[in-house]
Structures are given as C-alpha cells and as structure tokens.
C-alpha cells in the first residue's frame with residue numbers, strides 16, 4: 001500500500017488531537033506542527049478549530065506566521081476548520097481590533113456569526129465532493145464563522161439549509177485551500193478529512209511527476 005502523505009496539524013491551540021485522529025483514520029501520516037522545521041516537512045496542513053485571535057497571537061510568538069504565509073503562497077494545501085477558516089480568510093468582519101489572518105483564501109468571513117444569532121447549530125448537510133452519492137455530513141457549528149462573500153475563483157461546497165442562517169456559505173474550496181465553518185473532526189465521520197487527504201495526495205503525485213519530467 002502507498003504510504004499516506006504527511007499532514008500537519010497546527011498545534012498552538014485548539015482541537016488538535018481530534019484532527020490528528022481524523023487524519024490518521026483517513027490514511028495520512030499525521031503530525032503536530034509547532035516549529036518551523038516541522039512545518040517544512042509536511043505535504044499539507046490543518047488549521048484546527050479553537051480561537052482564531054489566540055492562534056494568531058501564538059503564530060507570531062512562535063515565529064510561524066511568516067514561514068506559514070510563505071508556504072501557503074507556495075501552494076501548500078491547507079484545510080481550516082472554524083477558527084482555521086477565519087485564519088485562512090483574506091478578510092474578517094467582527095474580528096478583534098488587532099486580529100490578523102494568514103490569508104490566502106479569497107473570502108470574507110464573519111467571525112462568531114452563528115454565536116450571535118443562534119449560539120450553536122447542528123444540521124445534516126450535503127457537501128460537494130464529500131457526500132456525493134452518500135449521506136449528508138453532520139455539521140456542528142460552535143461559535144462559528146460563515147462566509148459573507150466568496151471571490152470569483154472560490155467554489156462553494158456547502159450552505160446552511162434551514163434556520164436563521166439558511167443559505168449562508170459554510171464550506172469552500174479554492175485551489176488546494178479548503179475551509180469549513182463546522183467541525184467534522186468531532187463527529188467521527190472522517191469523509192471531509194478523506195477529501196483533504198485526497199487533495200494533498202494529488203498534489204504530491206503531481207509534484208513527483210514534475211520532478212521526474214524535469
């Protein structure tokens with residue numbers, strides 16, 4: 001069997017363990033990333049749920065912000081869930097005054113959007129590319145952001161189906177950047193992680209082919 005790609009989980013704050021477990025179940029070699037040299041070794045990275053303002057602060061303290069921005073600019077596949085979605089967004093509404101994001105994904109997110117309106121929300125949702133032909137994903141929103149605006153090159157993979165947030169965009173993909181407002185890592189359903197592992201695997205294979213050709 002082909003060994004899975006190496007996928008890191010940014011391990012500064014948040015539900016790191018759950019993502020490591022879901023990635024392992026999905027066939028990746030999952031590793032925690034806290035240092036620049038650990039970041040250098042991964043084929044893909046997950047930004048976990050947690051608190052985006054805290055992760056933002058720790059990224060600067062651990063001197064990971066610039067190396068990570070460089071890797072994202074260089075095409076590193078990244079999956080951000082909840083706080084991770086905020087970190088990937090180019091623009092944030094209702095952020096803390098000095099909050100910065102890593103950016104890369106051409107979306108505007110509204111932070112804590114579900115928090116103000118409905119606190120916490122759960123719903124079974126179809127997610128393009130993930131649930132095709134199968135049952136819906138249990139989407140758990142915990143003080144979650146939603147995507148207020150998505151740029152032209154961004155594919156909308158899921159929207160809320162009912163309730164006060166009906167129609168809001170909650171899963172997107174642009175190139176090798178993937179983001180969800182919800183937390184598939186806590187539901188025991190690893191299909192979103194499988195989707196991301198597949199994306200990373202395709203990227204790694206493409207790279208190997210290019211190297212052979214070169």
Ligand code: GLN
Pocket residue numbers: 048049050051052053081082083084086111112142143144145
């Ligand atoms: N409200 C958090 C933030 O802004 C996200 C919450 C979560 O990740 N569950 O970062």
